[in-house]
Amino acid sequence: MANKKEKLLSDFPPITTDEWVAKITADLKGAPFDKKLVWRTPEGFDLYPFYRMEDIEGLNTAKNLPAQFPYVRSTRMDNEWTVRQDLVVEDLSEANIKALDLLQRGVTALGFKLKRDQTTVEALEKLLKDIVPEAVELHFSCCQSVVVKLAKALAEYLSAKSQDPAACRGSINYNPFKKQLVRGVVKEDWATTAKEILLAVEPIPGFRVLHIDAYLLADAGAYITQQLGFALAWGQQLLDTLSDEGYSIDTLGRRIQFNFGVGTNYFMEIAKFRAARWLWAEIVGAYGDQYKGDAAKIYMHAISTTWNKTLYDSYVNLLRTQTETMSASLGGVNSITVLPFDGIYQQPDEFSERIARNQQLLLKEECNFDKVIDPSAGSYYIEHLTNSIATEGWKLFLSVIEDGGFCKQANEGKVQAAVNASNAKRHEAVARRKESLLGTNQFPNFTELVAGKVAQTEEKSAGKHGCGCGGCNSTIEALSFSRAASDFEDLRLSTERSGKTPTVFMLTIGNLAMRLARSQFSSNFFACAGYKLIDNLGFETVEEGVDAAMKAGADIVCLCSSDDEYATYAIPAYRYLNGRAEFVVAGAPACMPELQEAGIKDYVNVKSNVLEVLQDFNKRLGINA
Secondary structure: OOOOOOOOOOOOOOOOHHHHHHHHHHHOOOOOHHHHHOEEOOOOOEEOOOOOHHHHOOOHHHHOOOOOOOOOOOOOOOOOOEEEEEEEOOOHHHHHHHHHHHHOOOOOEEEEEOOHHHOOHHHHHHHOOOOOHHHOEEEEEOOHHHHHHHHHHHHHHHHHHOOOHHHOOEEEEEOOOHHHHHHOOOOOOHHHHHHHHHHHOOOOOOEEEEEEOOHHHHHOOOOHHHHHHHHHHHHHHHHHHHHHOOOOHHHHHHHEEEEEEEOOOHHHHHHHHHHHHHHHHHHHHOOOHHHOOHHHOOOEEEEEOOOOOOOOOOOHHHHHHHHHHHHHHHOOOOEEEOOOOOOOOOOOOHHHHHHHHHHHHHHHHOOOHHHOOOOOOOOHHHHHHHHHHHHHHHHHHHHHHHOOOHHHHHHOOHHHHHHHHHHHHHHHHHHOOOOOOEOOOEOOOOOOOOHHHHHHOOOOOOOOOOOOOOOOOOOOOOOOOOOOOHHHHHHHHHHHHHOOOOEEEEEEEOOHHHHHHHHHHHHHHHHOOOOEEEOOOOEOOHHHHHHHHHHOOOOEEEEEOOHHHHHHHHHHHHHHHOOOOEEEEEOOOOOHHHHHHOOOOOEEOOOOOHHHHHHHHHHHOOOOO
């Protein structure tokens, strides 16, 4: 018996998908399955509440092995990634000291953001003193007007200082379309600069210099499929244009780097990286079967996005960056930068930088994420996501190509307009709490004050440009880097800076369960504006409740009861209050027409635009934006 092999649960009869749906529909008490449990994503495809083996039948992604074309699972036979931290270089010697310290703290890739006058061999000698270039990845970014100068200086420095320049690895960020995307400036002749930088780095073949900064799209609020589709079209533009200039696909494949932003949509982000490997391999492989090897292996760097980071309750940013880091590592990227949680409102301090590093190190050293290749492979859900994201991303890719390519669309502002439209939709979703930001539009801490933080330093913007190179007058639409939380933060800052904090009094009465539920909902609602909240256990009469509210100095009285009881309580409470404070009903009762006829105009419920309602209350209460 011990040697007998039996299938688990073999005694139970198989159950079909139709039977599962029938059972679920019965539990829904006849409500339509498709309307209640099928979710239409903003990316344009449906997600179901459960998946089965039949859902991945016929999908080639589920049959691929790691390091096998088209590389859905991985481009390599391990899941190692480099832990990268970027330094804004003010003083070369100080940056060198800090870089050496970081190498002792687990960092395996250093990123340097250089000024225009720091792109010389002499500057690099100071910056990289005592750093062994073969032992650590070195990444550089600077103003695009001096990127060729930096490339020449780095090649000269490494040729002189390194025992084997070909063994050095890293990147120089040349983004041909940064001016169009970030500053709205048309740039036509980018290929000349690309050829100059490719020539300059010939002595250091391990450096990737043609960058696809898709993270800019993510920071501007692009949906996942937009980031993927536009990134692929961007890469296609580089291949087509530069191969026409005489460069081989092999050479270009070794020089291209994709810099993706990664958000907190955990499983979809994992699937995005899988889809990116797959589709890029198909694009490169289309140039010929001889390019289905190393040239078709995408190099992906992941950066935690700024789109969803918040000023209030900023420690929640740690939760966001942790799931983002997990998605990137499980998705099989080559390197990761975790931005410090306080980076959107101040220069990160030693504590926040250490935590950001350790978020990656924990996944490596304690969770062993680097020991398993593509653990999500075979998951019915993630395989379905991978194919769905790839399908929608490919549609966008083809539409860009058919319209003349990425450069044309960027120069005409079409890429920017499409992403900005998504930004606006997502801001609307945040305003209505269809997209949640913990601590900002959901469960905020109304006692938190941050005006002092903002006063000490200007809030960072991805669109800033202070290199002094000139020529930055916008002629086309640029990306908007307005974060998801920015409108709510402006709202709360207005309250905070006004010097007066409105008080909201919960007049709870009637049905115990409903009054508690609605007082909690309403407290959460008004806390988003930083108002002071006074909740209660309940009152016997509305007169008693109103008297207590006036004694507490309430600016807003929010009636919390059941829909049926509002017909009894709402109008007497409103009339007894008699304009001494704003009056709000929590919910959307059937008797609303009668209440409105009596003069009650304010209601808060799950369909409310939280932002607009609170902005209106700020105006009524004399708080200027």
